[in-house]
Amino acid sequence: MKISKKKLFSTLALSYFCVCGVSAQGMEKGIEYFRAELFDAAKMYFYQHEHTVGVGEGQAELYFYLGESHAATEQTDSAIFYYQKAVAADPEYSYAYIAEGKLALQKQDSQSAQKLFARATRSDKKNPQIYTSVAQAYIAVKEYALAEEALSKARKVDRKFSGIFVAEGDALMQQGKVGEACSRYENAILYDKNDKVAYLKEARVYKNIEPQLSLDILDRLIQVDPDYIPAYAEIGEINYARGYYVDAINAYAKFIEIPGVPLKHQINYASLLYFTKEYDKSLEQIKIILVHEPDNVVMHRLQAYNNYELKNYELGLQEIEHFFAITPEDQVITLDFITYGRLLEKNKKADLAVMNLKKALTLDDSKLEIYKEIAIAYSTLGNYVETVSFYKQYFAKDENAPLGDIFNAGIASYNAANQQGSNEEPIALDSTLRLEYLNLADDFFSQVVERSPDTYLGYFWRARCQSAIDLDTSLGLAKPYYDEAVEKMEANNADNRRDKDLIEAYSYLGYYFYLNGDMDSSKDRWRKILEKDPDNAVAKQALDGLK
Incomplete structure (x- = not known):
């Protein structure tokens, strides 16, 4: 045989x-x-x-x-x-x-x-x-x-010699009789509670089928010998596979620095350090591995990932490009394209970032962050129509998107209405498309108001949207939103950080009151502007005209 x-x-x-x-x-x-x-x-x-x-x-x-x-x-x-x-x-x-x-x-x-x-x-x-x-x-x-x-x-x-039962267990295990094999290993432990090999063998049987039971057996083994390295090697691997990264690192730490530890453990350890956000340590481990396996694609991948997280964007871009150069296409995963896109965006190559992020979508269109990343890249390019498109796809898949993303989608919609369309030609002021984008922006900002009613930004940007719809201020659509924004800004402006936005609101309200014949209220708003900016030419001119 x-x-x-x-x-x-x-x-x-x-x-x-x-x-x-x-x-x-x-x-x-x-x-x-x-x-x-x-x-x-x-x-x-x-x-x-x-x-x-x-x-x-x-x-x-x-x-x-x-x-x-x-x-x-x-x-x-x-x-x-x-x-x-x-x-x-x-x-x-x-x-x-x-x-x-x-x-x-x-x-x-x-x-x-x-x-x-x-x-x-x-x-x-x-x-x-x-x-x-x-x-x-x-x-x-x-x-x-x-x-x-x-x-x-x-x-x-x-x-009653425990080794007899271990041998019987091995024979049964080799024949696929798992239950009977485990019974023999337990018999070995029954006759010799210190038979560490019996514990280890039984734990390895359950490693991939009942990992928690395997861990329980290994815990019993550690009670016999708290320094038993084979047990920690198994605990590390099991917790790594289950995604319990902190527990895995604690186990690997017991033996990873032993000279001659197999590369498979070193590779797992480098990955664990990345997953637990110990990026510098992960890079140190990767350097050791690449000395022995210079073309290990997983380590080149993690090298780029780590440097992105450490904000070493230029180095990270070099590494991810090397990774793509040496990696077969069938081994590339979604996060590779996402990381490549992010690094390109950070290196001011937003057009290439979009291209790679879209490749990520072709691999996995369920990852919400990809839509958001593409929207951000398009925003960097000033293509707000596409920015809005990808934010809408993102929100369609996540009804509980963070408020900051909804706010940014509102700004992108506002910019799309006021700057350019998908054909890069200015949108006409009276066009239906412009009105659609402004109403969309207003809807996003209304969600901001609903979810964060005590901050001024939602009201302020709703005011801007309504002002852009009501260009001659004849309808006063923006007034109630500027009023709300002013109330909240005045109550929280000890450091004068909101002066610029307050001046914008006072300017609108000053003009609104002028159009509606309320000269005292109009003068009051222009004077408030001069309190914050004594050289404001528009406010001076308005007050001169109201004398």
């Missing part, structure tokens, strides 16, 4: 050798890295300790785990080299023979594997873990009958 190296070693990484007995003092952390599938980190750790352990079994175990770490990364020649060094360091070290047997199975050499397994059990027949390790080797290649023979021998030594 042929099985790929990658499948075999990933299966074994947490299957049998990871439940070895007493570890050489000082190697526990490296073994944990191995169990967490941080294989490069494990290698680096064991390299550093190669000359610090004594000869004999301790040295044999170190070489054994170096062999296992290389095997897990498909470096078979190096794995064999270290297995042989383990045997040379201690000819009675059983696990090295089992490891060589594992390689024999991978080569479909069952006869050699059986001899090696027999050699492994010869020197330690009373150790159930030796037999369960042999069983796991057979389970990995789906030789279940031979695995059961080994497990039967383990039961004769100690039927």
Whole structure:
């Protein structure tokens, strides 16, 4: 039976050798890295300790785990080299023979594997873990009958040994019998509440099907060992997938700085830092990743995103353009075009911004912010007709749009009426189209008044709209709105910030009262203007004419 190296070693990484007995003092952390599938980190750790352990079994175990770490990364020649060094360091070290047997199975050499397994059990027949390790080797290649023979021998030594149940769980899991497998892992924990591998295996079963249950199991594991890195690696991945970014970061922080941590974890960590708005830290992590994977499109994407958030707009634009240059079209997502559009707009390239934001709409027309971003870009270009068009599409999809957006739509509608149409020709003062835009603007500003009745802006802009409709002020359409605006401005103008708008309102009211024969009220409004602007020529001229 042929099985790929990658499948075999990933299966074994947490299957049998990871439940070895007493570890050489000082190697526990490296073994944990191995169990967490941080294989490069494990290698680096064991390299550093190669000359610090004594000869004999301790040295044999170190070489054994170096062999296992290389095997897990498909470096078979190096794995064999270290297995042989383990045997040379201690000819009675059983696990090295089992490891060589594992390689024999991978080569479909069952006869050699059986001899090696027999050699492994010869020197330690009373150790159930030796037999369960042999069983796991057979389970990995789906030789279940031979695995059961080994497990039967383990039961004769100690039927309550937790490793037996872990091996049974692995065999059942491999056959798709998830429920039965989990029951075996729980049995392992029942007989040995400190069997950390059993917790970890059960948690991994539920990782993608019931993530909360998986987290609950991992919490139990952490109660057994609060510093157990494999548990935090799983917690980080689960919370990352669920979108619980703060919890994921807290878990990743336990191990992310270990030398040799796999890129998949580093990539997740960089993403988490972005999602939690730690943009500078995310960029630092991305730089580390790009050294190893210079064309990693996800990291180039996040690099641009981070710099946009940090207001590094010029750099962000360079990065997003590089991202598009190296990224296949089928890997581009909606937010890429949105970010590209935003960066172009910030770099005063609003026409190109519109083009890319519209591409984003073709990918996902449900994202409300795209309509708003296009409206803003068109406003920057002075194309208020298109600005209004996209604001209307935006509001059609969001009846609870923020008040500021409604206000801006009102200003765009007012500008469309008073400046230009879609053909960039001025709209005639008496045209129906101009009146439609003014009424639309007035409707937007009436919503502002309704939702924020204590501020003056809604009234003030309604007054402007009505004044533009009633050009000769003969109907006085703007008067009630200017009156409301003046009342609110006068009550809140200690810093004189509203003087300009007050002068506009007083000017309208002064002229209105003049047209309606109320000269005292007219003079009062012109005098109020001079109190704020003593050199106002229009007010002086009006008062001179009223003498």
